[in-house]
Amino acid sequence: MNSEFPAAVHLLVYLAHSTSGSANSEELAENVGTHPARVRKMMRCLREQGWVGTREGIGGGYFLQAEPAAIRLADIYRASCCGGLRPKKPTGSPGSTCPVSSGISGAMDHYFGEAESRYLDYLDGVTVQDVLHRIVDPRPLP
Amino acid sequence: MNSEFPAAVHLLVYLAHSTSGSANSEELAENVGTHPARVRKMMRCLREQGWVGTREGIGGGYFLQAEPAAIRLADIYRASCCGGLRPKKPTGSPGSTCPVSSGISGAMDHYFGEAESRYLDYLDGVTVQDVLHRIVDPRPLP
């Protein structure tokens, strides 16, 4: 897996935590530990999902447009690196006369799909708000 | 994820399917679509788990030493590429004064661990024999 998914979560959690509610690509890049251009690129994806809004020009930047409790990690995963749990290089060769060599790839696809779906079922139950709370402990309710 | 896990499954399924019950690294490499030296390297891992036996020298090669129905995909995964579902590059920086930047990595580790454990729970229910049967349909029982 590449680091797009955790970086996307980081960006959303940061915006959810920010008091001003917005940040520009330089501030975000420094916090994540990456390059502003990469932040801007990732933000396109988050904007397309309707999770963040953008303001161009002077004083511009990014801000949350959805409730942190409504943004699920499974959806961030799907938007940022879907299929990332499978190896790029398939094993075997489709044209082989050996049923194992020609069939293994399809069989593994099936198992990878099922396993990934369990992985996502779990992430479906975790929101940006949950991640933020795990980091900055919420005050225990009275 | 790299392709060690599916390749390891392929090797075991191939041996389980083989009529002679054994194969050398060249035959396996051709079937998998890789290099014999890589097969030999992967075989070390499978041998250490007790799943395959080795015979060196002339006429040598590899053979199954466990029941295909007793080899679980989750164990193959653990032996071949454990941790492969996480990104290599962590987001944020541990020393930051910002709680999000310093804490996000630990939080994500937690969620990745939980999600990966669901992934493995599923693979725990699949054996080499299941994979083989999915490829070469078992005769329907009378």
Add this chain to the structure above:
DNA sequence: TTGAACTGTATAATTTATAATTACAGTTAG
């Protein structure tokens, strides 16, 4: 007891994937 057919293992070379960097056009506020 020699040689051919293997495995075991290390390491170098190559390819591919990922991330960083650069560049510049477009937008906005003042």
Add this chain to the structure above:
DNA sequence: CTAACTGTAATTATAAATTATACAGTTCAA
């Protein structure tokens, strides 16, 4: 008009994965 931003594409650098090469050790059989 200009400075401070985003949007986007292209390029370069770095890291990871895979392939390839090499050779020592093992085994069998003539």
